[in-house]
Amino acid sequence: MPSPGKLLVVSGPSGVGKSTVVRKVLERYRGQLRLSISATTRQPRPGEQDGVDYHFLSDSDFLQRQAAGEFLECIEVFSQGHWYGTPWSEVRPFLAEGKWVLLEIDVDGAQHVLDSFPRAVTVFIQPASLSELERRLRARGTEGQEAIERRLSVAKHELALAERYQYQVVNDTVAKATEDICRILQDQDLTEK
Ligand code: ADP
Ligand code: 5GP
Numbered sequence: 001m002p003s004p005g006k007l008l009v010v011s012g013p014s015g016v017g018k019s020t021v022v023r024k025v026l027e028r029y030r031g032q033l034r035l036s037i038s039a040t041t042r043q044p045r046p047g048e049q050d051g052v053d054y055h056f057l058s059d060s061d062f063l064q065r066q067a068a069g070e071f072l073e074c075i076e077v078f079s080q081g082h083w084y085g086t087p088w089s090e091v092r093p094f095l096a097e098g099k100w101v102l103l104e105i106d107v108d109g110a111q112h113v114l115d116s117f118p119r120a121v122t123v124f125i126q127p128a129s130l131s132e133l134e135r136r137l138r139a140r141g142t143e144g145q146e147a148i149e150r151r152l153s154v155a156k157h158e159l160a161l162a163e164r165y166q167y168q169v170v171n172d173t174v175a176k177a178t179e180d181i182c183r184i185l186q187d188q189d190l191t192e193k
Helices: 018-028 059-067 092-096 107-116 130-140 145-160 174-187
Strands: 007-011 033-035 071-076 083-087 100-104 121-126 167-170
Touching: 007 018, 007 107, 018 033, 018 100, 018 174, 059 071, 059 083, 071 107, 083 107, 100 107, 121 174, 130 145, 167 174
Parallel strands: 007 100, 007 121, 033 100, 121 167
Antiparallel strands: 071 083
16 A cells, blocks of 8 residues: 555635646656546636646536535635535545645635645745736636726735645746745655656
């Protein structure tokens, strides 16, 4: 029996660059670190694929799965009627194989995860500044004005809770933020292959 794996929880405000940096980290730890693919009721963005970026579910399907206890945690993230959740099926089998599982989730979801997995390693990705965060959100071009404003207001709530995380990483450049997270994993005895 391999020793059980661990969870790496990565949070940070929308638009800070989580997905971009996480993709780079995953490339460095292929085979040992696996991304948990969340379920969501929001619409796919152009280019997003079901089962790759998210499991895109209808509201009723999501509710049914929630009632059946299929989520480790789930939450309505932007108070906009869009639900996000971590399916147990994305976590349990891989931990049992001794793999690390990376969860890219919001601060409230992260708190729920810590209740079940107090040894989870937690990383908060910080923007260089609020104005740079806003610039990136606008430059991504995936949300309208109202959604951007909602995300920026949620960002302030998330930044205020950042100190709950074990590690803070500033996403100034993608290369440096990737390097910082890889160093954290090395400190946790996860070596690159
Ligand atoms: P998140 O997953 O946190 O919502 P994304 O990874 O989608 O954020 O990044 C938001 C936007 O910022 C994207 O257009 C991405 O290409 C860009 N971006 C990410 N990291 C950086 C960086 N270090 N410098 C400049 N732009 C970045
Ligand atoms: P987006 O819509 O930009 O893909 O994600 C919006 C927010 O939802 C991000 O802060 C992201 O971390 C969070 N999120 C994505 N999946 C989950 C999940 O499974 N659980 C929780 N709690 N948050 C999630």
